[in-house]
Amino acid sequence: MMDLMLLAPELTLAVTGLAVLLIGLFLPVGSKKILGFIASIGVLAALALTVTSLGTEAMMFNDTLSIDALSQFFKIVFLVVALLFTIASIKYMEGNKNAEEFFSLGLFATIGMMFVASANDLMVLFVAFELASLATYALAGFEKTNQKSLEASMKYFMIGSLSAALLLFGISFIYGMTGTTNIPAIAENAAGLVTNPIGIVAVILLIAGFGFKIALVPFHMWAPDTYQGSPSVVSSLLAAGSKKMGIVAAFKVFIVALIALQVEWQTVFAILAVVTMTYGNVVAVTQTSVKRMLAYSSLAQAGYISMAFVVLTPLALSGGILYALSHGFMKAGAFIATAAVVYMVLSENKDTEDPDHLDNFRGLGRRMPITALSMTIFVFALAGIPLTAGFTSKFVLFSSTIQAGFVWLAVIAILNSALSLYYYAKIVKYMYFLPTDADKVSEPLPYTIALVIAVIGVLAIGFWPEPFSYWAMEAAKVLIPGGI
């Protein structure tokens, strides 16, 4: 019974998800709006339960699940993103007869991510990973009549399946060499992995598998198409949520389980980090689709977070973890702001080819002042301007890189960060400086609420970093016992 209490947040979400499905069956299309509220309240309840259980530490179900500072932290990240997603989707799903499926899929995806955060066993981790992935494949293709959405879903599904296969393959090698799938036990029995070349093969397979999920170059090909083609609210869930799932899983697998092979994967991550951040930023500069631009910027951000795998000091890990939370707010916020713009454009003209084209952001400062201001805060945060979450996390992450002596890596990251400002500033330029004849429009309330929550998050971490950096350090201690 005690165990189940610890799973209260996940159970709340599961019950909410099933309830949404059931209630939806009996509602006429016009009244399905209520489902979004139910889903949001469910996520909010789960978030409250997780926050109140902060500090709890426990092992469950034969040590396959672990509740600790790290899992709690990432659960909060996922729930925050899920909350933004469900609130923003209330407007997006208005009048859609499949609303119950949409919301329940979103909730189940979140449950999957939360189990990945708590997983202490590779099999549990894999199953949870797939739970989240399957739900998001369906969400990505939710606009069944939209060619781009279908393509997004298809690409995401094919490549996702491939990465799952690679992951499973890698896990099987590890199991074969160590005789266990329990993460801490793998670390204890790593002797076989170190002496046998199979260990290297496993590392390569796992890096490829996680690389797909985190969208590290060269495993990123699906990401821009998928983020662009998916409904914008789903893109927010993918970029801000499911990508973080890949990161926390990689933290557990590499830093806890495979620490004996540190030298091998550290070098690979160093190369991947540099290539990913540079490629992402350079390509983002030329984009005219805002969602595609955000997708490439998302690659870049993943590149920054990967630096934590290279530096591997407690401070760097806490920087990476804090970055995950900040990125959740910033990226989800940016996609939701884009969703609001897309919504506005489509409601004015149903046949628009590229509703997220930069041109549609012209004069947004006058047309949709709250959306434009929020978007400005998000992109400045993504660029790392002070007093935002982006700056705080870059400060911790980049400075730890210098502390550990990887000055070259910090220099590359900082130059990248400066480059990124160019395309972020371009969005601001379109919103505030380029004129448009279009009229002011009323901003849909659900989007606005989601944006305000994300802005509060971004500014809270920026102005008052202490509690967040403290939590992140506590979480980092789980990865490196004995800590800071």
Place this chain on the structure above:
Amino acid sequence: MILSLIVLIPLIFAALTLLTKTKEQARGMALVATVAVLILTLYMYFNFDSTIATNQFEEMYQWVPSLGITYHLGVDGIAMPLILLNAIVLPFLILYTWNDDRKAPNKFYALILATEGAAIGVFAALDFFLFYIFWELTLIPLFFMVSIWGGPNKHHASIKFFIYTHVASLVMLLGIFGLYFAAWDATGVPNLDIPYLLSQFQFIESGLMKDLIFLALLFGFIVKLPVVPFHSWQPDAYTEAPTAGSVLFVMLKIGGYGIFKIMLPLLPFTASPDLMITILAALGAVSIIYGAFVALSQRDLKRMIVYSSVSHMGYVTLGAAGLVSLSVSGAMFQQFSHGLIMSVMFMASGVINAATGTRIINDLGGLAQKMPKLAVIMVLTFMASLGLPGLTGFVAEVSVLSGTFVNLPVYVMIALLAIVITAAYHLWALQRAMFGVFNEKLGTIVDINSYQTLSMGLIAMLILYFGLNPSPVLDMMLTNSENIISLMAAMGV
């Protein structure tokens, strides 16, 4: 508490001004805020002890203890004159724009206030984290200022300015990190306090590391200053900015401030101080002469003023490299003087542009006949800018050149050459634009209005006052310079 007020009042009023609906409310708000800052600053100034070089009016609260970040404010004789400069000029700037008609006045005045708060924040911050936040915060209002109300090339100029100085800031941040972690590794305690980290620099063991930290910080400051060859963002940004934006740019003396406040205390402890001195001096001398030559060839009055600014900022690094208290305090005074002079010069070029529709010097002519009040103010300011005795520019340049001559005669000789050119382009521009036969093509022209006369006239009076009696600000600069120099002497530099 008073320092926090001076920083926060403009920032809070910036937010309030954003909410106003009419021009009258917006400019009223801005005036109230800037006057409040001026009053508080004057109170602080009169209670400031200029005989000691330590930080005064200090405030300190914990902010992020786990990373050693505090909210630490304080002013010394390096920061005080620059806060005073901002506090004095800003109310006049609001008056100058009093009768302007422009779109979105609420945003316009909000951005002016935000820049003031951020700039004073940089001067007041004694914690590197806080310092960096204010430093970066100065970028955003100016970016918007240029982008919204700027000239025809505003988008290009604003993005160039933003990226250029942001890169420099990030390199500076690398230097801050270096300092921070070197001290953290040595003591085991994280601390971002500026005076503390400056004192810890000498204990870093690796000489290469020391030089890299020094150069990274220096890069951030000299791009902001700016000096040749890192100046290329400046002519575009200053020229394209609306007049108020240009004035705000010259009020932002944070680059030079960083050189005095941070670079000079570190200098004697670098591995190769002589090399660093040479770098500073060469940058200064090249800027002085290069800026003067380019200014000479400008057709646009405002662009000429901008390049004269490049030239004049060269005195800041040259004086800093001079390493005697006369040259260092002269360089500090140059910052103060330059802020006063440039703000009037930009205002003058703004009113000429508004009255005639052009800033091309050859298209003007004989303006003095139609705009006598402007002519008086402009002549006085141009004379100050070219270094006529009795005005602030002279005090600064003479102190820098004569002080620096002791240690670096060659560089001073190069700089001296520029004095002739400086006189030439100032007088030439005055003669062609203001005097001679009135160019009838310009149509009917009225003189500056009473608000503009009041604002420009009073700043011009201050240029004269501080030119005749520099000691109210020069004294505190001297105290700090002597402090720096005695530190150097103790180290044998």
